[in-house]
Amino acid sequence: MKKIKNLAEASDRIKLAVKNNEKIIIYGDSDADGICSTTILQEAIKNLGGSVEMVLFPNREDDGYGVNKRALEYLKTVPPCLFITLDLGISNQAAVDVLNEYGFKVIIVDHHQILDGIPNAEIVIDPAQADDQSDSRHLANVGITFKLAEELLGSDMSAQLRKSFLELAALATISDMVPQIGDNKMFIEEGLRSLKHTFRPGLRAFFDILGEGEIVSGGFYKIIQALNAAESIDFKNSAFDLLIESSKNKAEELAQDLIAKVNYKQLKIQQIAQEVERRISQKKDEAIIFEGDPAWKLTLAGPVASILYSKYQKPTFIFKKMDNESAGSVRSTKELNSVEAMKTCKDFLITYGGHPQASGFRIKNEDLAKFEKKLKEHFNSLKN
Ligand SMILES: [Mn+2]
Numbered sequence: 360m361k362k363i364k365n366l367a368e369a370s371d372r373i374k375l376a377v378k379n380n381e382k383i384i385i386y387g388d389s390d391a392d393g394i395c396s397t398t399i400l401q402e403a404i405k406n407l408g409g410s411v412e413m414v415l416f417p418n419r420e421d422d423g424y425g426v427n428k429r430a431l432e433y434l435k436t437v438p439p440c441l442f443i444t445l446d447l448g449i450s451n452q453a454a455v456d457v458l459n460e461y462g463f464k465v466i467i468v469d470h471h472q473i474l475d476g477i478p479n480a481e482i483v484i485d486p487a488q489a490d491d492q493s494d495s496r497h498l499a500n501v502g503i504t505f506k507l508a509e510e511l512l513g514s515d516m517s518a519q520l521r522k523s524f525l526e527l528a529a530l531a532t533i534s535d536m537v538p539q540i541g542d543n544k545m546f547i548e549e550g551l552r553s554l555k556h557t558f559r560p561g562l563r564a565f566f567d568i569l570g571e572g573e574i575v576s577g578g579f580y581k582i583i584q585a586l587n588a589a590e591s592i593d594f595k596n597s598a599f600d601l602l603i604e605s606s607k608n609k610a611e612e613l614a615q616d617l618i619a620k621v622n623y624k625q626l627k628i629q630q631i632a633q634e635v636e637r638r639i640s641q642k643k644d645e646a647i648i649f650e651g652d653p654a655w656k657l658t659l660a661g662p663v664a665s666i667l668y669s670k671y672q673k674p675t676f677i678f679k680k681m682d683n684e685s686a687g688s689v690r691s692t693k694e695l696n697s698v699e700a701m702k703t704c705k706d707f708l709i710t711y712g713g714h715p716q717a718s719g720f721r722i723k724n725e726d727l728a729k730f731e732k733k734l735k736e737h738f739n740s741l742k743n
Pocket of ligand 1 (some may be wrong): 446470476535
C-alpha cells in the first residue's frame with residue numbers, strides 16, 4: 360500500500376526543524392482526536408531530541424473551529440517558526456495565508472473533507488486529497504499522526520512507546536466514529552489491549568477512579584467522554600494536560616474534574632434533545648431537523664444532533680444562536696452528504712466543513728432562514 364501523500368515530506372521537514380532548533384508550535388483541535396494527535400506528535404518530537412515550544416487548542420464555543428481570528432491575533436509576534444495543525448486546518452485557506460504573511464512555515468495534518476481548494480501551506484497531509492493514493496481516507500487524525508510518528512522515529516520507536524501511542528490511537532479512533540476497518544481495527548485492538556496496563560498516569564487515573572471492571576465493561580467510553588469534555592480556555596486544554604501529566608496525584612485530580620464535567624454535560628445534552636423533540640413534533644414532514652437557541656452550548660450541539668439523527672434518521676442541524684452569528688453541528692449519512700449540502704450555501708456561510716456524516720458551520724443570523732430553505736430544497740431534491 361502506498362504511503363499517505365506528503366507523510367515522508369512532513370517527517371523530513373520536522374526532523375530538519377529539530378536539527379536546526381527551529382521553534383515548533385502545534386495547533387490541535389479540542390476534541391479527543393485532536394488532543395491525542397497532539398500528545399503523540401509532541402512526544403515523538405521529544406523522542407527525536409527536539410521540543411515543542413507551544414501547544415494551542417482553539418475554544419470552539421467562543422472563537423470558532425480551526426485556526427480562528429483570536430489565534431491569529433495571539434500568534435502575530437511568534438514567528439519565525441514551524442506551525443503544525445492537527446485535526447484541523449484543511450478548511451482554513453484564508454487563515455493559512457495570514458500565517459504565511461506573519462512568517463510561519465505551515466504543515467497541515469488533517470483528515471477532513473477538502474472544500475474549495477487546498478490551503479497554501481508548505482506541506483499538506485490529508486488523505487481526502489484527490490491525488491492521495493494511500494487509501495487512508497478512513498483514518499482519524501490520530502491514525503495519520505501515529506503513522507507520522509512511525510515515520511519520524513523509525514526503528515527508534517521503542518515497543519513501549521509504540522504501545523503508548525496505540526492506546527491514544529485506539530481511544531481517538533473510537534471517539535471519531537470512523538469505520539473500524541484496516542489500520543483502524545488494528546489501532547483499536549492493540550491499543551485497548553495495552554490500555555489496561557497503561558503506564559500513562561493520565562489514563563491510569565481513570566482505572567484508579569472508576570475501577571477496571573467498569574471501564575472494560577463500558578467499552579472505554581468513560582475515558583473517551585472525559586477526553587472530549589474539556590473546553591479549551593486561553594488555548595489550553597485540561598484533557599491534554601491530563602494526558603501529558605507525570606504526577607499520579609495531579610492526574611487523578613484532573614481526571615476527576617473531567618468525569619464531573621461529563622456527568623453535567625450528559626444531563627444538559629438530554630435536556631436540549633428533549634427541547635428539540637418538543638419543537639419538531641409539529642414538523643414531521645420536514646426533510647431535515649434544523650433548530651437553534653441562544654441558551655444552547657455550541658459544544659453540546661454535536662452530541663445532541665447525534666442523538667436526534669439516530670432517532671429520526673434525518674439530516675440534523677443544531678446550532679447556538681449568538682448576538683450576530685450562529686454556529687452549529689450537523690449529523691447525517693454518507694449518502695445525504697452534509698458537506699455537499701452546505702456547499703450549495705457557501706456564498707453566505709462564514710465557515711463550514713467536516714465529514715459527510717459529521718460537520719459544522721457558522722453563519723450570520725440574517726442568513727439563517729435562507730440557509731434552512733436551501734438545505735430543505737437540496738435534501739428534498741435528493742429524495743426525488
Ligand atoms: Mn478528527
